[in-house]
Amino acid sequence: DAGVIQSPRHEVTEMGQEVTLRCKPISGHNSLFWYRQTMMRGLELLIYFNNNVPIDDSGMPEDRFSAKMPNASFSTLKIQPSEPRDSAVYFCASSLGQGIKETQYFGPGTRLLVL
């Protein structure tokens, strides 16, 4: 299996620009998670999809952040406009089922730097 695939792996952009992060979950997995990791706040859940439907977006910081999952094999996380405080590593993870006991498999992450 290829595992969870994320792109780009690194992104450097200027404040105010739009940033789009992409994720391809493991084939057959129907749960997808977007996380953000910073030194200050650790690893935080941003949004959770089940069967392509957003179930919980309470972790999305503000309206500048949006996420979509148009089909079972693709999801995007968009930041518009980006700010320096958005600099972090963004991870996508997927799991086979919906329950907490399903192992979440993390992608390699996207390291975002907003100047």
Next chain:
Amino acid sequence: QKEVEQNSGPLSVPEGAIASLNCTYSDRGSQSFFWYRQYSGKSPELIMFIYSNGDKEDGRFTAQLNKASQYVSLLIRDSQPSDSATYLCAVNSGGSNYKLTFGKGTLLTVNP
């Protein structure tokens, strides 16, 4: 705010020793507990989970859970330099069946 607390470390142990990593959590509704390992610059990887009070062993790893004390720990026996990583404790937040709350992690260094 549901919290998961870990000592940030670094925790330094000699090769072959037992490394003990600790985690406390604030939400009494949490039922599921996980330990992830994260190498520098890499993504988190699940290494252990525990749902019941007591000990659970998997190879060199033992997870210990005490719900009354809201305490979960990870013991690594015969520590190897390859165990050097950050260990993240995670619990299901508010009894959620999908949401994990992570601690900030403990950096473990195993010295040859």
